[in-house]
Amino acid sequence: MFLTQVLFLFCMTLSNLSLAQDAEKLLKQSDRARGSVEKGLSWISEVETTEDGQSTKKKFKVRAQYVNAYVEALEPSRNKGEVYLFNDRAMWFFKPSLRKPVTISARQKLTGQAANGDIASTHYARDYTPTLEKSEVVEGSKSFVLLLKAKANNLTYDQIRYWIRESDGLAIQAEFLTLQGKAFKRAKMKYDNKVQGLNDGPTAFISQIEITDAKLENNKSVIRYIEPKLDTHRETLFNVNNLKR
Amino acid sequence: MSWTFAFRNLFRNHRRTVATAAAVIAGFIGLLLLGGYIHRVEISLRTNSIYLFNKGHITIFKKGGLERFGTQPSKYQVTPEMLAQIQTILESKKNKIDWIGKTLTGAGIVSDGDRSVPFFATGVDLQTLKNSFVNQDVLNWAIDFLLPGTTGFVQALEANPHSISVTGRLSDLLRKKRPYSNLSEDESYVQLAGMTQYGDLNAVDVKLAVNHSTGSEMLEDSGLLASVETLQELYSLEGFHYIMVYLKDIRDLDQILVELNQNFETNNFPLQAYRFDLPAISPNYAGSMGFLYVMSGFFVFLICGAVALSIMNSLTMGIIERTREIGTFRAIGFTQQQIAVMMTQEALCLCLISAALGTFLSFVISFVVNAANIRFSPPGVTNSIQFILSPNLYLVFVVLFIFLLVVGLTAYLVTTFKLKTKIINLLTDAGA
Numbered sequence: 195m196f197l198t199q200v201l202f203l204f205c206m207t208l209s210n211l212s213l214a215q216d217a218e219k220l221l222k223q224s225d226r227a228r229g230s231v232e233k234g235l236s237w238i239s240e241v242e243t244t245e246d247g248q249s250t251k252k253k254f255k256v257r258a259q260y261v262n263a264y265v266e267a268l269e270p271s272r273n274k275g276e277v278y279l280f281n282d283r284a285m286w287f288f289k290p291s292l293r294k295p296v297t298i299s300a301r302q303k304l305t306g307q308a309a310n311g312d313i314a315s316t317h318y319a320r321d322y323t324p325t326l327e328k329s330e331v332v333e334g335s336k337s338f339v340l341l342l343k344a345k346a347n348n349l350t351y352d353q354i355r356y357w358i359r360e361s362d363g364l365a366i367q368a369e370f371l372t373l374q375g376k377a378f379k380r381a382k383m384k385y386d387n388k389v390q391g392l393n394d395g396p397t398a399f400i401s402q403i404e405i406t407d408a409k410l411e412n413n414k415s416v417i418r419y420i421e422p423k424l425d426t427h428r429e430t431l432f433n434v435n436n437l438k439r
Numbered sequence: 440m441s442w443t444f445a446f447r448n449l450f451r452n453h454r455r456t457v458a459t460a461a462a463v464i465a466g467f468i469g470l471l472l473l474g475g476y477i478h479r480v481e482i483s484l485r486t487n488s489i490y491l492f493n494k495g496h497i498t499i500f501k502k503g504g505l506e507r508f509g510t511q512p513s514k515y516q517v518t519p520e521m522l523a524q525i526q527t528i529l530e531s532k533k534n535k536i537d538w539i540g541k542t543l544t545g546a547g548i549v550s551d552g553d554r555s556v557p558f559f560a561t562g563v564d565l566q567t568l569k570n571s572f573v574n575q576d577v578l579n580w581a582i583d584f585l586l587p588g589t590t591g592f593v594q595a596l597e598a599n600p601h602s603i604s605v606t607g608r609l610s611d612l613l614r615k616k617r618p619y620s621n622l623s624e625d626e627s628y629v630q631l632a633g634m635t636q637y638g639d640l641n642a643v644d645v646k647l648a649v650n651h652s653t654g655s656e657m658l659e660d661s662g663l664l665a666s667v668e669t670l671q672e673l674y675s676l677e678g679f680h681y682i683m684v685y686l687k688d689i690r691d692l693d694q695i696l697v698e699l700n701q702n703f704e705t706n707n708f709p710l711q712a713y714r715f716d717l718p719a720i721s722p723n724y725a726g727s728m729g730f731l732y733v734m735s736g737f738f739v740f741l742i743c744g745a746v747a748l749s750i751m752n753s754l755t756m757g758i759i760e761r762t763r764e765i766g767t768f769r770a771i772g773f774t775q776q777q778i779a780v781m782m783t784q785e786a787l788c789l790c791l792i793s794a795a796l797g798t799f800l801s802f803v804i805s806f807v808v809n810a811a812n813i814r815f816s817p818p819g820v821t822n823s824i825q826f827i828l829s830p831n832l833y834l835v836f837v838v839l840f841i842f843l844l845v846v847g848l849t850a851y852l853v854t855t856f857k858l859k860t861k862i863i864n865l866l867t868d869a870g871a
Contacts, residue, residue, distance in 0.1 A: 243638075250638065273639055287632060287640055293625070294552035296632045296642045438552075 217324035217340055221356070223363035227385055228316035228400050229422075231392055234259045237422035238268075243415045254278075257425065261317060262432035279434055283321070283348060288437040295437045299348065309350050312405065312417065318342055318356070321349050329360070332367060336360045364398060369408075377408045391424045441777070445784035449792075452760065455753055460793045462749035463842065466742045467797030468804065470838045473738055475805060475830035477731050479580070483824070484728065486581040487654060488721040490571040493542050493563050495683025496692050497699065498720050499525060502709045505719055508680050512545070513636035516678030521710060525682055528702050535691045540567035540683040543670040547633030549605075549613065549663065550642075556612045558605075558631070560663040562670030567683065569593050583824040584654045588618075595648035596666055602648035603631075603669070606662035610650060619647045631665075635675035643673050655723060684712075743841065747849045750786055754850055757782070758857045765858065766865025779854040786850035787843060794839050801830050 222230075229235055239254045253269035263280040267273040279286045279295065286295035318324075322342035329338050342354040353371035358364065370379040382404045388396035399422045407413040430436055449456050488494050500508070504515035517525075522541070529536055543562040548555040571577060572590040586607075595602040610617060619627050632642040645665065653662035667679065684699075686692060692714065699712040718725035758765065768778055805828040813826040 245638075272637070276640075287642060289642060291644070292630055292642055293628050293644050294550075294630060296548070296550040296630045297553065297555045298548070298550075298632065298640070299555070 217326040217338075218319060220326075220338055220358050220363060221322070221324045221340065221342070222319040224356075224358045224365040225316055225319050226392070227364050227398050228383075229258050230260070230317045230319065232260045233392065234425045234427045235389070235422060236425040236427075238420040239265075240418040240420060241415055242418070245413045247412075257427050257431065259427050259432065261320070264427070264431050277437065279432065279437060281432060281434060283346065284434075286434055286437065293438065295434055312350065312403070318354070321345055322354065324356075327355075330357070332357050332359075335366070337366060362398065379405055380408055381405045387419060387422050389422050389424065441781045442784055442788070445781055446788045448781075448785045449789055452757070455756060456789065459749055459753040460789055460796075463746055463790055463793035463846070464797040464800065466746040467794050467838060467842060468801050469742050470739060470841070471797065471801040471830045471834060472804065472828050473735055474834040474838060475801070475828040476826075477735055478831065478834060479827045479829040480731060481728060482576070482580045482829075483583075484721075484724045485716070486574075486576040487584050488724040489685070489715050490574050490577045491581055491584055491654070492721065492723070493540065493561060493567060493571070493683060494715045494721055495540055496686040496689060496715055497684040497696055497712050498715060499682040499684065499699070499710055499712045500680075502711050504681065505711070505713070508544075512674060512676060512680070516676055516680065517682055517710070518678040521708065522679070522682060524706075524708055525710065528699065529684065532695060532698075535687055535695065537685040537687050538566060538570055540564055540685065541667050541679045542567075542681055542683060543667045543674070543676065543678075544680045545633055545670055545674050547631055547673065549609070550630045550632060551613055551615070552630070554613070555632070556609060557661055558609065558663040559658060559661045560603075560631070560665055560670055562665045562667040564667045565593065565596055567685075568596070570685070584652065586650055586652050588649050589651040592649045592651070592664065595646075599646050599648075600666050601643070601645045601669055602666075603629075603645045604649045604651045604664040605647065606653055606659050607650050608659045609661060609663065610647075612660065615647060617650060619649070622647070631663075631669075631673055633673050635673075637675065639675075641673055641675060643669060645669060739841070743845045746842065747845050750846050750849045751853050754782060754786065754853045755857065757785075758854065762865055766862055766867075769862045769865060775855065775858045778858055779851055782854040783847055783850040786846050790842055790846040791839075794835075794842060798830075798835050804828070805830055 234257070236255070236257045239256050241252045241254070243250045243252075251269065252267065252273065255266045255268055257264045257266075258280075261280070261282045263278075265278040265280070267276040267278075276287070276289045277295075278298075279288065285298050287298045288295035322344055324340045324342050327339045327341050329336060331337070337357045337359050340356045340358060342356055344352050351370045352373050353375065355369040355371060355377070356365055357367040359366050364383070364385050366383055368381040368383075369377040370381070371377055383400055384402040385398040386401035387399040389399045390396050400419050402419065403417045405415045405417070489496055499517065501515050501517050501521065504517065508515040526539060529539065541564045544560065545562075546557065546559050549558045550556075572585075572593060577585070589604065592602070592604045595604075605613070607617075613629065615622065615626070615629075627647050628644050629647060630642045631645050632640060635641045651662070651664055653659055671677065684695070686695065696712055696714060702708075703710045703712070713720050715721055716724055716728075765778055769775070808826065808828050814823040815826055816823045
């Protein structure tokens with residue numbers, strides 16, 4: 195009897211361990227299509243925001259290399275030359291008229307519903323602890339539902355409910371949650387881009403994220419990822435000391 | 440004649456007169472010093488609110504701006520065109536107006552390149568800062584709210600319009616050692632970042648110049664003072680949060696306020712003028728004064744109650760002692776009313792003498808207390824401020840009026856009630 199109980203507990207522990215490993219594996223896989231790769235990448239991000247009936251458009255050139263990213267504002271012209279620099283989890287804002295860059299937070303609003311942390315590549319596997327909650331059918335595809343809890347308090351979101359499609363391991367939707375577990379923003383992702391050279395063949399890469407206010411659904415930001423490609427970046431590009439005037 | 444009788448009667452029973460006078464004097468001193476304290480606090484808070492919190496005597500917002508500027512600054516700013524309209528309207532009253540000031544407020548983060556700390560900034564025009572720091576009321580009544588060196592902000596702004604003043608605690612959070620004159624050029628510059636009216640992140644370089652205190656514990660971690668132009672550049676705004684009107688004489692406030700609002704309405708200007716002492720404009724002033732007025736009302740009630748009881752007791756004893764005498768007065772033709780008036784006059788004479796003594800003692804006590812420089816830190820206020828008692832002649836007359844009313848009414852009612860006794864009973868001393 196005792197031996198049966200011990201065996202049962204052992205099996206349960208193994209099963210939980212395996213589930214956790216599965217969740218992490220899923221998350222790592224989905225991150226790759228959102229820029230979390232060691233090779234250098236670059237793309238253009240267009241952020242279109244509709245808030246309280248008014249629309250604005252911004253354009254950035256993103257140069258990313260794993261956890262580092264150099265995001266340069268291209269449009270509108272008043273923002274031209276402004277730079278957002280990501281070094282691991284630290285972030286800076288800089289414009290040519292400043293003596294020194296300003297340390298900013300990833301969760302600070304970039305524009306509309308988009309936070310600063312949404313603009314560059316995503317490293318959820320590094321930043322969050324995933325738990326596999328259930329599986330669900332979303333838009334005709336079977337998907338795993340993961341609950342991600344932040345490993346640090348300086349991340350873009352505290353908790354995320356994340357839907358990863360079973361067939362290709364791509365994250366297709368997300369709910370950004372408050373500490374109390376209430377959704378305050380929702381996101382839907384599309385993967386119409388292909389990047390050559392990441393694996394053997396062309397790899398699916400994110401093409402659009404639509405982030406909507408959970409309460410006011412007309413308030414939303416759409417981030418479009420244009421022409422993502424492999425690129426080589428100088429190490430010095432991501433050095434904050436080079437931003438000083 | 441009856442006043443002479445009344446006055447002489449005070450000397451018939453010295454012990455009782457002294458005991459009653461002591462109660463009246465104590466009450467008079469109590470009320471006068473309490474009034475003196477409230478008077479000092481009121482002027483200090485008023486001066487602080489008008490000149491150091493930059494609210495002016497009259498604060499003018501765009502309609503709805505008082506409530507909504509924080510969330511939609513571009514929509515609720517007072518534009519330069521509106522400012523010109525305000526100046527035109529006030530042109531006809533320029534002999535009553537000291538100056539017109541401009542303020543812009545906003546939040547954001549201040550960064551030294553390594554760390555960022557949230558701030559809440561107030562941007563004020565140079566003229567307002569210049570005039571406020573040398574204002575006679577500020578120097579007389581609110582000097583405790585200014586840190587040593589804060590007034591140097593005017594010179595710093597004249598030398599570099601991008602100078603800022605931060606609270607001591609914000610300085611500590613940024614790990615900037617004071618005085619800032621010891622910092623290198625590079626160390627003395629920090630960056631302010633905030634959201635512009637277009638929803639973009641923007642930042643400007645600013646130079647740490649001096650420290651100030653917000654006078655409020657709640658704001659002491661984030662208080663920042665800058666020029667209005669620096670904040671306009673940071674938030675990409677052309678306008679202001681509100682316009683302040685500084686008057687030469689506070690007694691003109693109501694008239695000018697009414698005229699201004701009527702003018703805005705007649706001309707269809709989307710502006711609204713407010714008094715500085717409204718809770719929404721000066722929460723510190725309104726909250727503290729509301730509490731003090733309630734507290735003083737309670738004390739006035741207690742002190743007047745004690746004085747009234749003392750007078751009732753003294754007069755009852757007097758009537759009992761003088762029952763036969765009162766009977767004689769009645770027998771020779773004095774009416775109840777005349778005797779009651781005479782005894783009331785006696786109490787009023789005592790009250791007047793006690794008031795004179797009480798006034799003298801109050802001024803002596805105030806002088807001693809003020810000279811002792813007793814300091815205290817009121818809840819929610821960062822600096823310690825001097826405990827000052829400032830009774831004045833206006834207060835003396837107010838307290839005297841209250842005491843004459845309480846004493847006169849008490850004396851008249853008690854004697855009228857006690858004298859409803861038959862003459863024969865009074866003469867035989869058997870019923871008063």
